[in-house]
Amino acid sequence: ASLRRLAHYDYWSDRFRRSILLDSGADLLIYGMGELAMVEVADAMNSGLNIRDITFIPGTVYKSRTTDQVWDGITLPDFASMQKDKTQYARSFSIQEQNTDSISGRPLIESYGEHRYVIQNPPMRPVTTQELDDIYELPYENAWHPVYDAEGGIPAFSEIRFSLTSNRGCYGGCSFCALNFHQGRIVQARSHESLIREAKLMIRRPDFKGYIHDVGGPTANFRHPACRKQIEKGVCPNRQCLFPKVCGNIHADHTDYVALLRELRQLPGVKKVFVRSGIRYDYVMADPDDTFLEELCQYHISGQLRVAPEHVSDHVLQLMGKPGSDVYKAFCRRFEKINRKTGKQQFLVPYLISSHPGSTLEDAIALAETIRDMGFQPDQVQDFYPTPSTASTVMYYTGIDPRNMQPVRSVTSPKEKAMQRALLQYRRPENYNLVRQALIQAGREDLIGYGEKCLIRPGNAAHRGGSRKRNGNTRNEKANKKTERSRSVGRTKKH
Ligand code: SF4
Numbered sequence: 001a002s003l004r005r006l007a008h009y010d011y012w013s014d015r016f017r018r019s020i021l022l023d024s025g026a027d028l029l030i031y032g033m034g035e036l037a038m039v040e041v042a043d044a045m046n047s048g049l050n051i052r053d054i055t056f057i058p059g060t061v062y063k064s065r066t067t068d069q070v071w072d073g074i075t076l077p078d079f080a081s082m083q084k085d086k087t088q089y090a091r092s093f094s095i096q097e098q099n100t101d102s103i104s105g106r107p108l109i110e111s112y113g114e115h116r117y118v119i120q121n122p123p124m125r126p127v128t129t130q131e132l133d134d135i136y137e138l139p140y141e142n143a144w145h146p147v148y149d150a151e152g153g154i155p156a157f158s159e160i161r162f163s164l165t166s167n168r169g170c171y172g173g174c175s176f177c178a179l180n181f182h183q184g185r186i187v188q189a190r191s192h193e194s195l196i197r198e199a200k201l202m203i204r205r206p207d208f209k210g211y212i213h214d215v216g217g218p219t220a221n222f223r224h225p226a227c228r229k230q231i232e233k234g235v236c237p238n239r240q241c242l243f244p245k246v247c248g249n250i251h252a253d254h255t256d257y258v259a260l261l262r263e264l265r266q267l268p269g270v271k272k273v274f275v276r277s278g279i280r281y282d283y284v285m286a287d288p289d290d291t292f293l294e295e296l297c298q299y300h301i302s303g304q305l306r307v308a309p310e311h312v313s314d315h316v317l318q319l320m321g322k323p324g325s326d327v328y329k330a331f332c333r334r335f336e337k338i339n340r341k342t343g344k345q346q347f348l349v350p351y352l353i354s355s356h357p358g359s360t361l362e363d364a365i366a367l368a369e370t371i372r373d374m375g376f377q378p379d380q381v382q383d384f385y386p387t388p389s390t391a392s393t394v395m396y397y398t399g400i401d402p403r404n405m406q407p408v409r410s411v412t413s414p415k416e417k418a419m420q421r422a423l424l425q426y427r428r429p430e431n432y433n434l435v436r437q438a439l440i441q442a443g444r445e446d447l448i449g450y451g452e453k454c455l456i457r458p459g460n461a462a463h464r465g466g467s468r469k470r471n472g473n474t475r476n477e478k479a480n481k482k483t484e485r486s487r488s489v490g491r492t493k494k495h
Pocket of ligand 1: 227229235247248
């Protein structure tokens with residue numbers, strides 16, 4: 001509901017839909033993480049207010065026949081005009097994105113015809129450290145609901161059962177991620193004491209084997225707001241903290257996270273503390289101190305570190321809101337240097353996305369060539385999936401980048417999506433025909449042959465997948481398989 005609070009494109013039905021508040025018939029919608037808003041709604045109802053009169057609580061969306069009660073609101077393009085003209089939806093999204101902050105955000109009014117409005121109040125304020133501690137220290141069951149017993153439980157549960165949530169919020173601002181619409185850009189962190197208390201409870205559980213699987217959140221290495229200004233005046237509405245370059249005001253410092261990880265790994269009963277939530281490598285690069293990366297490599301990963309460059313073509317990265325490929329390359333060099341220093345043989349496993357808006361067949365081929373040169377074969381790839389309330393979804397649906405209103409070629413044909421995806425796993429026999437078609441269509445027959453650089457061999461039989469393996473592939477493939485399960489869990493958790 002949080003991400004469908006205003007009109008949105010729905011990929012499942014391939015339709016532009018109204019706010020879910022109207023379609024569900026609910027009276028009030030709470031968006032974001034909701035704990036504070038939920039208490040305020042409960043208090044208001046306890047005081048005798050009818051739920052239909054609760055129009056003033058931050059972090060809620062309500063229906064109304066008038067806008068008289070709205071102070072300093074912004075009128076978004078109305079639903080009918082967005083249905084007719086996709087540009088209007090891109091414009092609406094851009095306004096929404098600039099109003100996701102609790103300090104600077106203004107009420108947003110979306111009209112559904114005469115005297116029919118859906119009104120979004122500004123987001124609820126971020127929780128304090130004490131409030132976040134209180135939320136996470138409620139007496140949870142730490143179990144799946146018994147309704148899942150018949151299906152043998154929830155597979156991902158084993159991964160999160162011994163994981164600690166240390167923060168929420170993210171100022172990463174990737175275009176394909178809805179985190180800023182949901183948790184906001186201001187990072188909120190739990191105290192060390194609270195996390196240690198939770199770890200101690202974990203240790204006492206009979207099935208705890210000594211391994212804490214994760215200490216993270218949307219971005220593991222964010223433990224404080226991006227800068228001082230964010231807390232005092234709100235986040236910059238028209239600027240991103242890490243894109244296109246790291247903002248000069250950012251406070252890039254891992255001291256607190258390093259101290260937390262040290263405390264956790266010294267707890268009696270703990271053999272190893274893993275970090276499996278994604279780390280922002282551009283933020284790591286902004287911190288000149290090597291301590292975090294050294295200790296991460298030394299103590300908190302097991303053979304490989306998963307990071308998310310997502311693509312290699314700079315114009316696709318630009319649309320994704322990710323740093324240029326030079327930043328990833330620089331991070332690879334720093335990672336290697338640190339592993340040489342600590343004497344560890346460890347590898348980077350990159351997350352990659354195929355068919356993101358703006359990505360052409362040529363870009364997907366460039367990605368396949370990078371994979372070939374890295375000696376890495378992803379077991380799983382992520383094909384772009386248009387989830388509600390992301391800039392990338394707006395690009396997919398409207399063909400416009402809502403951040404600058406420039407046209408974007410979005411990949412919507414199932415055939416091309418399949419080709420782009422197949423290129424990322426070009427060695428798989430079942431992908432042979434698609435890869436061959438893609439290479440021919442893009443005029444890259446030079447990559448079909450027996451040479452070292454060729455992706456596939458000539459012919460059209462499905463069994464002819466892949467060229468000769470290069471040194472290092474087998475080693476990396478083994479490493480990939482080992483953690484594939486946890487990798488998919490990490491993605492689920494992030495979103
Ligand atoms: S000043 Fe920079 S770091 Fe601070 S909120 Fe704005 S963009 Fe982010």
